[in-house]
Amino acid sequence: MSSPTPSTPSPAAPLVQAHDLAKTFDVSPPWLNRVLEGKPRQLLNAVDGVSFDIERGRTLALVGESGCGKSTVARLLVGLYEPTRGHMTFDGQDAHTEFKKPSGRTLRRRIQMIFQDPYASLNPRWTVEAIIGEPLREHGLVTDAAELRERVGDLLKSVGLSALDMPKYPHQFSGGQRQRISIARALATEPEFLVCDEPTSALDVSVQAQVLNIMKDLQRERGLTYLFISHNLAVVRHVSDEVGVMYLGRLVERADKHTLFAAPRHPYTRMLLDAIPEMRQTGRARTPVQGEVPNPLNPPGGCTFHPRCPHANDRCKSERPALQTLGEGHWVACHAVAENRL
């Protein structure tokens, strides 16, 4: 995969660099079934060679449909998964090597995550003070209970809640407030990099607006770097600086958001943009969307998008296209674009 990453980190190097990241899951039937029924091993390439970098203070959004591997990328970046291939560099350090060392705690402190479901990601038996205070205690960032309460109070205020909410339990809050508690917990260790996996997908639109506004404000105040994962292109367009489009475990297009939304090149990106329901009838020409995402256990050969692509030819069916640059900050993996057919 082509990547713009320089080989030696410099002070101006991007904060986060993913290089050819891949994650394969073994989804084979149990050993006995394989032996008795003659079933083969089965491997699922959830993420298959993804490279990108994110500069400090910027937001990269990953979009794609269910099963395209975007959440797996998120989990790789925070160290919840070990990559099968490739590596990730954070501020010049190889992150997955560092995570394993005792000093890896410092790195974990600097990378935090916000999850999709604010109902499942907060312990219902813990008070808000315990939930937000846990990372502070765990990383030894506070010395006594009074300091802990003060810090938790400040964190609650920074997400628009009150210090008086500390003794309450998660069920006493609405979905949007719970997501703000998740954000406060993620901010507790003063991270530089936040991985947000569909942070507003479970929320109503008016509440989504509250959460997105808070996330943007915090980024401005604290210089946070975000990886923002979403399937909602309108949300992505609002929050991101750069957008990567994923399909079946691979990045198919990456560009800054204005380029991507104004002049998408990959047929899949165009299809996704065409699929967005229009609020106001602008008379934009749209092509009807065709087909469905294939089974990732048995992906098509060549370019995995070829069965749904109106521009596919024989080369697309046999040869996998690599991500190639089209000019300043715009990469596309498509034979039709490379051959000027599109």
Added chain:
Amino acid sequence: MSLLQVKDLVVEFPGRRGTLRALDHVSFEIAPGEILGVVGESGAGKSLTGASIIGLLEPPGRIASGEIILQGERIDNLNFDQMRSIRGRRIGAIFQDPLTSLNPLYTVGHQLIETIQAHLPVSHAEARKRAIDLLKDTGIPAAEQRIEHYPHQFSGGMRQRVVIALALAAQPQLIVADEPTTALDVSIQAQIITLLKNICHDRGAAVMLITHDMGVIAETCDRVAVMYAGRIVETGPVHQVINHPNHPYTAGLMASIPDMAVDRERLNQIDGSMPRLNAIPAGCAYNPRCPHVVARCRTERPELMPTSGTQAACWLHAPQAPHGDLA
């Protein structure tokens, strides 16, 4: 004459600490062949409205007052068996999750044929032929073979097509579709919306489309009703409501949706959240969050009143309005 009339529908949940009123005097009509969108945030009562119409209100929820009239006939006071002959035959239903709407133990053909024969006096062979035609109409390739398959052998989008085929099996006049595309990916969502719209148009079926997605409403519906805290706060032709909302809640809701065409640094946010059923404010339920609130809003509840292009339940539009139009 309208196909469906809902008049002053009140749904209540009796509980130990008093009765909660989940729907509070909801009234609307659907004309034959029309698509009515019902939109609102979680807990606004939109699914409950749909469940009341198809007679699937979960106990202890009950219709406390009001009428539901299908083609001039009251259906809210029918007993279980009478309702059963209407459900599926005259009112079809499509739910959010296509996997729970289908029985995993029977082939889709079995389920379709059973539904057709339960409602229409046709032979098995004729029902089977109709089932294949339905699958073809809903865009399922190789319908003759697919009819022998089980639900798990279909993908999410294909399953939702099967559910639509099931809902249409007995040629109902009304389809209640509750979040039919929410569980699907955007590319599949567009296909299902187009299908639903075309197939209902071709067959002249009216649709009540319940969703929280304004984009889906804009693409599909003729008219829209916006719900808030168990009441309809604004209703009107879809483009009037979306482009020129007259209720402050609709206006706030529209402005909080990220727009593909406009760049904004901050989204408009509606502070606070929808009140719980046991703490609905007096007067207009939206008054604590409303930027245009006046004294009257806190004491007196507004009913739907005509405004420019739509009907809105808001004192701003009363004949002796304290303000002019919403900016």
